[in-house]
Amino acid sequence: MSGALAHIRVLDLSRVLAGPWAGQVLADLGAEVIKVERPGVGDDTRHWGPPYLKDADGKDTGEAAYFLTANRNKQSLTIDFTQPEGQRIVRELAAQCDVLLENFKVGGLAAYGLDYAALKALNPRLIYCSITGFGQDGPYAKRAGYDFMVQGLGGLMSLTGRADGEEGAGPMKVGVALTDILTGLYASVGVLAALNHREQTGIGQHVDLALLDVQVACLANQAMNYLTTGVPPKRLGNAHPNIVPYQDFPTADGDIILAVGNDSQFRKFCEVAGCSELADDPRFASNKARVANREVLVPMLRQTTVFKTTAEWISLLEQAGVPCGPINNLAQVFEDAQVKARGLRLDMPHALGCLAPQVASPIRLSATPVEYRQAPPLLGQHTEQVLQSLLGMTLEQISELRSAGVL
Numbered sequence: 001m002s003g004a005l006a007h008i009r010v011l012d013l014s015r016v017l018a019g020p021w022a023g024q025v026l027a028d029l030g031a032e033v034i035k036v037e038r039p040g041v042g043d044d045t046r047h048w049g050p051p052y053l054k055d056a057d058g059k060d061t062g063e064a065a066y067f068l069t070a071n072r073n074k075q076s077l078t079i080d081f082t083q084p085e086g087q088r089i090v091r092e093l094a095a096q097c098d099v100l101l102e103n104f105k106v107g108g109l110a111a112y113g114l115d116y117a118a119l120k121a122l123n124p125r126l127i128y129c130s131i132t133g134f135g136q137d138g139p140y141a142k143r144a145g146y147d148f149m150v151q152g153l154g155g156l157m158s159l160t161g162r163a164d165g166e167e168g169a170g171p172m173k174v175g176v177a178l179t180d181i182l183t184g185l186y187a188s189v190g191v192l193a194a195l196n197h198r199e200q201t202g203i204g205q206h207v208d209l210a211l212l213d214v215q216v217a218c219l220a221n222q223a224m225n226y227l228t229t230g231v232p233p234k235r236l237g238n239a240h241p242n243i244v245p246y247q248d249f250p251t252a253d254g255d256i257i258l259a260v261g262n263d264s265q266f267r268k269f270c271e272v273a274g275c276s277e278l279a280d281d282p283r284f285a286s287n288k289a290r291v292a293n294r295e296v297l298v299p300m301l302r303q304t305t306v307f308k309t310t311a312e313w314i315s316l317l318e319q320a321g322v323p324c325g326p327i328n329n330l331a332q333v334f335e336d337a338q339v340k341a342r343g344l345r346l347d348m349p350h351a352l353g354c355l356a357p358q359v360a361s362p363i364r365l366s367a368t369p370v371e372y373r374q375a376p377p378l379l380g381q382h383t384e385q386v387l388q389s390l391l392g393m394t395l396e397q398i399s400e401l402r403s404a405g406v407l
Contacts, residue, residue: 003030021184
């Protein structure tokens with residue numbers, strides 16, 4: 001292993017998406033990540049199917065596609081840490097790890113002696129990252145938190161969906177569990193910051209991540225739109241609250257996205273579209289004016305864009321330097337020339353003898369590139385390997401623990 005984090009060992013007690021996503025980011029960067037799962041059951045997402053990974057004959061393997069999302073480059077170790085022997089094993093592993101990831105309810109691991117205070121006493125250098133719905137304190141701290149619920153509570157759904165008065169209007173969640181993913185990314189950033197601090201001081205720390213905190217932090221310009229005016233932003237469908245035209249428009253054979261970011265680009269668009277007079281019209285000459293008069297301008301542009309196909313518009317507008325693009329389904333995404341050139345789809349040999357499709361990491365490092373060492377593991381695939389190499393257990397001891405239901 002030669003990745004940027006090849007010297008780091010992570011004990012991953014998390015499951016579902018936010019925690020495993022953080023673990024996969026660290027694993028892709030070279031960290032040794034040991035995923036602890038419940039014997040016979042494993043991560044919840046192992047059962048979130050169909051669809052499932054298919055074997056060489058095209059038959060379902062029972063390995064859920066959802067699990068494949070966030071668990072590559074990890075080793076799977078099964079431990080029942082509700083049992084005293086299981087708790088002892090986790091503590092011994094934590095004593096040899098740099099980072100621990102967990103997403104249990106607040107205080108949930110204290111009953112097993114696996115909370116931060118207990119493990120810090122064993123390993124003061126440990127970076128202990130807790131991911132919860134609402135954080136370690138506050139009136140909601142003990143509540144369970146889920147991405148969908150937090151998208152609603154944290155304001156994202158109030159901004160997503162068709163505008164009031166339009167057909168199909170109403171709040172809408174994002175099509176992927178975006179809050180979970182963003183929380184996983186923030187968790188990995190927090191862990192890296194804590195590791196850097198430890199490099200200077202020799203001391204670990206507790207990293208507290210909450211889905212709600214992340215969702216509110218990622219409201220970005222919409223949060224500032226509210227905080228500077230006191231007026232809650234409304235849903236605008238695919239339109240932008242601060243830029244016009246910046247949305248989808250109909251074409252002769254589908255739709256196109258226009259992302260006109262400044263007045264110069266708007267003038268270029270108007271020239272290509274044969275409506276140069278709009279760029280000189282005081283109602284539309286500046287972005288501020290276009291935002292104020294969007295209800296007049298947008299219908300006018302829609303009447304123009306329908307006269308060319310999506311491909312024709314893209315060809316003309318790209319030549320003119322006007323940002324635009326198609327609205328692809330996922331089949332089209334993975335057939336896109338740029339997506340292929342960047343190698344964003346890859347296939348990794350799986351323990352079942354087939355290939356597991358994966359989406360590549362977007363992180364490109366020139367000196368320590370991401371390595372794809374292993375497909376998402378089978379449940380307990382590395383139990384013997386980890387316990388032998390790190391804790392010096394014999395096969396006989398491991399067999400006894402397995403018979404007792406600890407492994």
